[in-house]
Amino acid sequence: MAGILDTVDQRTQLVGENRLEILMFRLAGRQMFAINVFKVQEVLHMPRLTLVPHRHPFVCGVIHLRGQTLPVIDLSRAIGMRPQEANERSTIIVTEYNRSVQAFLVSGVDRILNLNWESILPPPGGAGRQHYLTAITKVDEQLVEIIDVEKVLAEIVPYNATVSxxxxxxxxxxxxxxxxxxxxxxxxxxxxxxxxxxxxxxxxxxxxxxxxxxxxxxxxxxxxxxxxxxxxxxxxxxxxxxxxxxxxxxxxxxxxxxxxxxxxxxxxxxxxxxxxxxxxxxxxxxxxxxxxxxxxxxxxxxxxxxxx
Known part of the structure; x- marks a missing residue:
C-alpha cells in the first residue's frame, strides 16, 4: 500500500469528472471510515515511536520518516472513540493537509475505492463523532464515514485567522x-x-x-x-x-x-x-x-x- 500516490498525472484523471478515490480503514471498532486518497502519501507499519513531553492528548508521539519528524495522531481518540494501542504492529496513514505532514494511527486499512461524488452525502446531524464527519457513503451496503480531518487537526493546532x-x-x-x-x-x-x-x-x-x-x-x-x-x-x-x-x-x-x-x-x-x-x-x-x-x-x- 506504500506509495499509492505515484504521479500527478494519474491523480488528475479524475478531475472534472466529479469522481474521487477514498482510502477505507477501520479504527477501534467495526465501523468503516475513509479519507481522500489524494491526501495520502503512504501506508506502513509504525516505525519506532518516540514519546514527547507535554504532547496533545490525541498525539501518541513522533516518528522519524525519511528525514522528517512527524506527529502520530490517534484518530480514533480524536473523534471520540476509544484509544488505540500504538506499537510496531500498528498501521499508520501518512497524509499531507494544508502544507503539513502527519501520520494517523489506524487499526487496519481495507482498500482504495473509486466513487462518484453524487454517491457521497452530507453526514446526518447529531452528537459524538458525527461532528468529525464531512460526508458519508455506502459501500457493499455498509456505511462508510468520511472524516473531517481539518476539524481534527484544528483541535490539535488551532488555526489563526488574523490579518496583520x-x-x-x-x-x-x-x-x-x-x-x-x-x-x-x-x-x-x-x-x-x-x-x-x-x-x-x-x-x-x-x-x-x-x-x-x-x-x-x-x-x-x-x-x-x-x-x-x-x-x-x-x-x-x-x-x-x-x-x-x-x-x-x-x-x-x-x-x-x-x-x-x-x-x-x-x-x-x-x-x-x-x-x-x-x-x-x-x-x-x-x-x-x-x-x-x-x-x-x-x-x-x-x-x-x-x-x-
Whole structure:
C-alpha cells in the first residue's frame, strides 16, 4: 500500500469528472471510515515511536520518516472513540493537509475505492463523532464515514485567522469593502476561517456547503438578470465536497456564458503541486492552501488589481 500516490498525472484523471478515490480503514471498532486518497502519501507499519513531553492528548508521539519528524495522531481518540494501542504492529496513514505532514494511527486499512461524488452525502446531524464527519457513503451496503480531518487537526493546532494591520492598511483593499463573495466548502472549520479572515476586509459573504448548491445559487442569480462579475467579487471553492466537487463546479461555471468570467479560487487542503495542475486543467484563476490568512489577502488583492 506504500506509495499509492505515484504521479500527478494519474491523480488528475479524475478531475472534472466529479469522481474521487477514498482510502477505507477501520479504527477501534467495526465501523468503516475513509479519507481522500489524494491526501495520502503512504501506508506502513509504525516505525519506532518516540514519546514527547507535554504532547496533545490525541498525539501518541513522533516518528522519524525519511528525514522528517512527524506527529502520530490517534484518530480514533480524536473523534471520540476509544484509544488505540500504538506499537510496531500498528498501521499508520501518512497524509499531507494544508502544507503539513502527519501520520494517523489506524487499526487496519481495507482498500482504495473509486466513487462518484453524487454517491457521497452530507453526514446526518447529531452528537459524538458525527461532528468529525464531512460526508458519508455506502459501500457493499455498509456505511462508510468520511472524516473531517481539518476539524481534527484544528483541535490539535488551532488555526489563526488574523490579518496583520500592515496588510489591512493596503489602500487597494478599500475597493473590497461592501463587495460580495461566495464561499463553497463542506467543512465548518474551513468556512469559519474564511469568514473570520474575509470579514476583516469588509466583504459580504454567501455560503454553500457543496458545489451543486453553489452552482444553483449562481444560476439563480444569473436567471434573475444579475451580471456575475458585478454581483460577486470572487468565489472560493473547496476541492472535495459531497454532491459536486470544486473541480466540476469550476468546469460548470466556465461552460456557462453567464458565469464564465467569475474569478474562481481553489481553496483546498490538498498539496500545492497537485493543485497547480488542477488549476490549469479546470480553469481556476488562483489556488490557495487552507488556513493562510495573509495568503487570502494576497488572492483578494490579485482580484482587485484586475479591475484597477
Amino acid at each position: 494591520r500592515e496588510r489591512l492598511d493596503d489602500p487597494l483593499l478599500a475597493a473590497a469593502r461592501g463587495r460580495e463573495v461566495l464561499l463553497v466548502d463542506d467543512s465548518s472549520v474551513a468556512l469559519a476561517q474564511l469568514r473570520e479572515t474575509l470579514s476583516q476586509l469588509g466583504l459580504k459573504m454567501h455560503v454553500a456547503s457543496d458545489g451543486l448548491k453553489a452552482l444553483n445559487m449562481l444560476k439563480a442569480w444569473a436567471d434573475s438578470g444579475e451580471r456575475m462579475t458585478d454581483k460577486l467579487l470572487m468565489m472560493f471553492t473547496d476541492a472535495e465536497m459531497p454532491e459536486m466537487d470544486g473541480y466540476r463546479l469550476t468546469t460548470e461555471v466556465r461552460n456557462d456564458p453567464r458565469l464564465r468570467d467569475l474569478y474562481v479560487v481553489l481553496h483546498t487542503s490538498l498539496s500545492g503541486s497537485f493543485n497547480q495542475a488542477m488549476v490549469q486543467k479546470v480553469g481556476c484563476d488562483n489556488f490557495l492552501s487552507k488556513f493562510q490568512p495573509e495568503g487570502l489577502v494576497d488572492v483578494v488583492l490579485d482580484r482587485l488589481r484586475r479591475d484597477a
